[in-house]
Each structure stands twice: as structure tokens, then as C-alpha cells.
Amino acid sequence: MRKTTLYKVVTGMMVAAIAAGCGGGGDSGGFVPVVLPPATGTTPVVPPDAPPQMASNEERCRAIAAQSLPGTEFTVVEYRPAGDFPVPKQIIPTAETIKSLPEFCRLSVRLTPSNDSDIKVEIWLPGDHWNGRMLGLGNGGFAGFISYESLAAGLRRGYAVAHTDMGTGGTTLSFDGSLLRGHPEKWIDWGYRSTHLMTVLSKASAQRFYSKPPAKSYFMGCSTGGGQGIHEATRYPDDYDGIISGAPANDRIGTHIGIATYWATMKKIPAPGMPADKMALLSSAVLEACDSDDGVKDGLISRPEKCTFNPRVLQCQDAGGANCLTADQVSAVEKLYSPVIDPVTGAVIAPQLEKGSEPNWSAGLAIDLSTKPPFGEIFSWVLGNDFDFLNFDYSRDRQTVESVLGPVVNATSKDLTKFRDRGGKIIGFNGTMDALIPPAGFEKYLTSVSETTGAGDSFIRFYKAPGMDHCGGGLGPNVFGNDIATPAPLAGDPSRDLLAALERWVETGDAPDRIIATKFKNNNVAAGEVAMTRPLCPFPKFAKYDGVGDPNSEKSFSCQQPG
Numbered sequence: 001m002r003k004t005t006l007y008k009v010v011t012g013m014m015v016a017a018i019a020a021g022c023g024g025g026g027d028s029g030g031f032v033p034v035v036l037p038p039a040t041g042t043t044p045v046v047p048p049d050a051p052p053q054m055a056s057n058e059e060r061c062r063a064i065a066a067q068s069l070p071g072t073e074f075t076v077v078e079y080r081p082a083g084d085f086p087v088p089k090q091i092i093p094t095a096e097t098i099k100s101l102p103e104f105c106r107l108s109v110r111l112t113p114s115n116d117s118d119i120k121v122e123i124w125l126p127g128d129h130w131n132g133r134m135l136g137l138g139n140g141g142f143a144g145f146i147s148y149e150s151l152a153a154g155l156r157r158g159y160a161v162a163h164t165d166m167g168t169g170g171t172t173l174s175f176d177g178s179l180l181r182g183h184p185e186k187w188i189d190w191g192y193r194s195t196h197l198m199t200v201l202s203k204a205s206a207q208r209f210y211s212k213p214p215a216k217s218y219f220m221g222c223s224t225g226g227g228q229g230i231h232e233a234t235r236y237p238d239d240y241d242g243i244i245s246g247a248p249a250n251d252r253i254g255t256h257i258g259i260a261t262y263w264a265t266m267k268k269i270p271a272p273g274m275p276a277d278k279m280a281l282l283s284s285a286v287l288e289a290c291d292s293d294d295g296v297k298d299g300l301i302s303r304p305e306k307c308t309f310n311p312r313v314l315q316c317q318d319a320g321g322a323n324c325l326t327a328d329q330v331s332a333v334e335k336l337y338s339p340v341i342d343p344v345t346g347a348v349i350a351p352q353l354e355k356g357s358e359p360n361w362s363a364g365l366a367i368d369l370s371t372k373p374p375f376g377e378i379f380s381w382v383l384g385n386d387f388d389f390l391n392f393d394y395s396r397d398r399q400t401v402e403s404v405l406g407p408v409v410n411a412t413s414k415d416l417t418k419f420r421d422r423g424g425k426i427i428g429f430n431g432t433m434d435a436l437i438p439p440a441g442f443e444k445y446l447t448s449v450s451e452t453t454g455a456g457d458s459f460i461r462f463y464k465a466p467g468m469d470h471c472g473g474g475l476g477p478n479v480f481g482n483d484i485a486t487p488a489p490l491a492g493d494p495s496r497d498l499l500a501a502l503e504r505w506v507e508t509g510d511a512p513d514r515i516i517a518t519k520f521k522n523n524n525v526a527a528g529e530v531a532m533t534r535p536l537c538p539f540p541k542f543a544k545y546d547g548v549g550d551p552n553s554e555k556s557f558s559c560q561q562p563g
């Protein structure tokens with residue numbers, strides 16, 4: 001426990017120092033900022049409180065790094081003129097060059113809140129086209145990379161924008177957490193510390209660059225990023241005014257148990273397992289049974305909770321033919337349609353996969369590491385390198401993992417009172433075909449928050465996107481500002497873009513009663529050919545078809561309470 005206390009002390013000191021060093025007020029905790037000369041060049045150091053007209057953008061950019069902050073190393077400080085940006089090499093392959101960026105102050109920062117920390121943060125501050133707001137962006141999986149494309153998208157929209165690798169750089173893509181074994185400080189960095197420190201440093205840097213703080217600060221992310229958003233709202237309610245939290249891994253351990261269970265359930269079906277033709281048989285049978293439950297036969301099961309399809313109707317009557325499922329296959333499917341339960345307490349550990357999500361059941365298996373479930377490395381951190389999830393004990397092993405990692409990686413506090421009381425707003429979203437983090441998990445969280453904090457929809461709204469996969473993609477309408485790179489003219493339109501809707505809600509009090517999602521032909525957003533639009537309704541409302549209009553137009557639907 002002593003170690004935990006130390007973490008808090010170090011983090012607290014660092015935050016206090018950053019705030020104090022940037023003229024943001026607050027208790028400096030005895031820390032005296034030291035003004036150092038600029039690392040390069042001959043430009044004199046600009047005093048922290050210099051009015052902007054006293055210095056050029058370049059000088060003010062450089063001045064941000066002209067102080068010594070504990071655990072903070074500015075590795076790149078440059079004011080970039082408008083033009084192309086050469087993307088630094090990372091483990092994850094990305095574009096080599098991002099074209100035609102506006103001018104901005106670029107800060108690359110390395111944070112070391114502990115001796116074992118190595119957190120990379122990138123902060124981009126627009127030159128003369130700042131919209132007055134700060135935007136923090138989330139990561140995915142075990143993180144470990146900087147999304148320069150996302151930073152560029154935020155910069156183009158005028159935000160002071162920040163992203164972090166969450167201190168897990170060097171892992172193999174974001175799917176593999178094996179290099180985090182034996183690194184409890186990095187678990188904290190990945191869990192919540194990197195996001196908070198990124199936020200504090202970004203806001204302070206913006207204050208120093210513009211000589212005024214951001215008018216409002218927003219966060220958006222999906223999956224791990226969605227979880228980062230809930231961590232922020234629950235642990236650091238002062239950090240953000242509005243948060244977009246997609247398919248959130250906020251119940252981090254439950255999420256990983258869920259994904260691993262979906263994988264293990266399929267893995268345990270005796271040979272031949274669940275071949276593609278049997279999956280197709282199941283998928284088409286579910287669609288045939290339940291497509292019309294939502295009022296329109298359109299290939300989408302928009303209200304999976306209404307679908308009463310029973311996979312036993314597909315069970316073979318004899319030894320097994322081509323157009324039926326074996327008893328083992330049926331049992332596995334039934335298990336996947338049911339929540340993951342603690343066998344001792346009966347508590348729900350992880351949500352069920354929704355009916356209609358079957359075409360994406362291979363999503364997790366596509367990351368198949370053969371002997372380990374996707375993202376299953378987190379269990380080895382606690383249960384040992386030889387741990388095999390196929391033998392996971394849902395009571396004992398879960399409790400062991402929860403006791404070690406829960407306080408660090410879970411954001412499951414139901415008390416959002418502080419965030420709500422200072423006017424904070426959350427927009428959640430989830431695809432109904434998401435087979436990694438299905439929507440029932442956040443529904444359950446939202447219900448419990450409403451019971452604890454009161455009137456959830458006064459500050460949290462949750463939109464389920466019919467037929468959407470994990471964070472995007474899939475069969476249904478799937479473009480609604482769920483990614484910062486959403487193109488104009490959707491971007492900035494509060495009726496079609498989550499971030500614009502969130503800003504309007506926070507800044508004017510006008511809550512989004514619906515969000516119009518767009519489906520582009522072949523999911524080709526760049527080509528711009530719209531195949532369908534559909535309103536997404538705040539849970540528990542759903543989009544009801546009027547029975548006569550064009551089912552591909554949002555005008556034929558209205559948001560209704562379930563009857």
C-alpha cells in the first residue's frame with residue numbers, strides 16, 4: 001500500500017508543478033519554477049505572463065518548454081509553418097507524410113511520473129486559427145503509439161489537441177501487452193495516469209501559448225479511448241467539460257474477460273469448431289427471424305433486445321447435415337447470447353453478444369494468437385506467464401485479477417456527481433454489431449450511474465448505432481462524428497457530428513435529442529456517396545420507422561420510447 005501512496009504523491013507534485021509553472025494558479029506545493037534558457041537558438045525567453053502581442057507565435061511556442069518541470073522532458077518544441085508534416089516512425093505503420101497542415105506549435109513530451117514510466121505525449125497548438133478549445137484524444141487496445149492522423153484532424157478543426165501513447169510504447173502493435181509484464185507502474189500509466197497528465201500539461205501549455213486557458217476542454221475516444229473518458233470523468237472531474245466515450249472499456253477487467261470468453265467459447269467447440277458456412281447459416285437465420293422486429297426489413301437488427309431467436313431451431317436432428325448446427329455448436333451460441341456470470345455470486349461479469357452481431361464474431365478471432373485470447377495478456381500480468389485462459393476460474397481468478405488491477409485499470413465508479421455538478425456532459429455510443437465490447441455493458445453502467453447520481457440523461461446520453469461494428473464500420477449507418485477524422489460537411493454539424501453536438505450541449509445547454517448517422521456506399525467515406533441516413537436515439541429510445549417513407553432516409557424515422 002505504501003507504493004500506492006507514493007504514486008499519488010509523485011503524480012500530485014507533478015501536476016501542481018505544471019499548473020504553477022503555467023500561471024494557472026493553484027498550490028505549487030513548494031515547487032519553485034526554474035526558468036531555463038531555450039534549448040536552441042538565440043530567441044530570448046518570454047516571461048510566462050507576457051501578452052501575446054509581445055512575442056511571435058514561434059517565440060511563445062518555444063517559451064512553453066522554457067521551464068523545468070519534474071518528470072517532464074520536452075523532446076521536440078517547434079513552431080511549424082503551414083505545410084506537410086513528416087510522420088515519425090513508430091511500430092504501427094502509418095502514413096509517411098500528412099499533407100497541408102495549418103501552422104502550429106508542436107510539443108513532443110516524455111513524462112516520467114515514476115522510475116519505470118516512459119509516457120509519450122504529443123500536443124499540437126494551432127497558430128492563428130485556434131477555436132479556443134482543448135481536445136484530448138483516446139487510444140486503442142494496449143495503446144503504445146501516437147495517432148498523428150487524429151492529431152492532424154483535430155488541428156484542422158482548430159483545437160489545441162493532444163494524444164498520448166499511454167506509456168506503453170514498444171509493445172507489438174496495440175494487441176499485445178506482453179512487454180508490460182512485471183511493470184506495475186506502466187499499468188498505472190496505461191490505466192489512467194497518462195491521460196490525466198496529458199490533459200493537465202495540454203491545458204497548461206495552451207494557457208502559456210495563448211496567454212489564456214481553453215474556454216472549454218473536450219475528450220473523445222473509443223474502446224480503450226472510451227474507457228479513458230470515463231476514467232477522466234470519475235477520477236478527475238475537473239479535467240474536461242465534455243466527453244465522448246465510444247464502446248468504452250471502462251470496466252476494463254470485465255471487458256477483457258468478455259472478449260476472452262467469446263474467444264474461448266468458440267475455441268472449445270469440438271472439431272470442426274464453427275466453420276464459416278455454419279456461421280453464415282446462423283447469421284441468416286437470426287436476420288430472417290428478427291430483421292422486422294424494429295419495424296423495417298432492411299438487413300439490420302436495430303433492436304436486438306426484442307429478438308427472441310432461439311438457436312436450437314437450427315440443431316441437427318440426426319448425426320449432422322450441412323444446414324444445421326451440432327448440439328455443441330448450439331450450446332456455444334447460446335452461451336455467447338448470454339452474459340458472462342460469476343458462478344459463485346451470480347453477478348454479471350461481462351455482457352452478452354447481441355443477436356445480429358454474428359458476422360463480427362470472427363473479429364476477435366481474427367486477432368487469434370492461437371493459444372491466447374485477444375488482449376488476454378492482461379491476465380498473465382497477474383496470473384503468470386504460463387496462464388491459460390481456457391482454464392480461467394470465473395470466481396477465484398477473476399477476484400485475483402480484480403484485486404491487483406481493478407483499482408488501477410477499472411473506471412466503474414457510479415458516482416459522477418462532481419462531474420455533473422460542474423456542468424460536465426458525456427455522450428456514449430456503441431455499435432449493436434460490436435463483438436468485442438457489446439453495448440449491454442455501457443447500458444448497465446449508465447443505469448447504475450442514474451441510480452447513484454440521478455437523472456442520467458441530464459448529463460449522459462448513450463446512442464446505439466444499428467449494425468455498426470467496434471467503434472465504426474459494419475453494415476449500418478456508421479459515420480456520425482464517432483471519429484475525429486469525420487469529414488466536412490458532417491464535421492461541425494451538431495445534428496450529424498458528436499463533437500459538435502457535445503459542444504452545443506455543454507456551451508448552450510441544448511441537449512442532442514438525436515444524432516443522424518450516415519452510411520456511405522461500401523463504407524467509402526472519401527468517395528462521398530451516401531447510401532443511407534438514420535437517426536440514432538438516446539437510450540432507451542429507438543428509431544421508429546413511420547411505415548411508409550424511404551427506409552434509407554432519416555426523415556422516415558422518429559425517436560420513441562420503447563412501449
Ligand SMILES: [Ca+2]
Pocket residue numbers: 290291292293294295296297298299300301302
Ligand atoms: Ca430491421
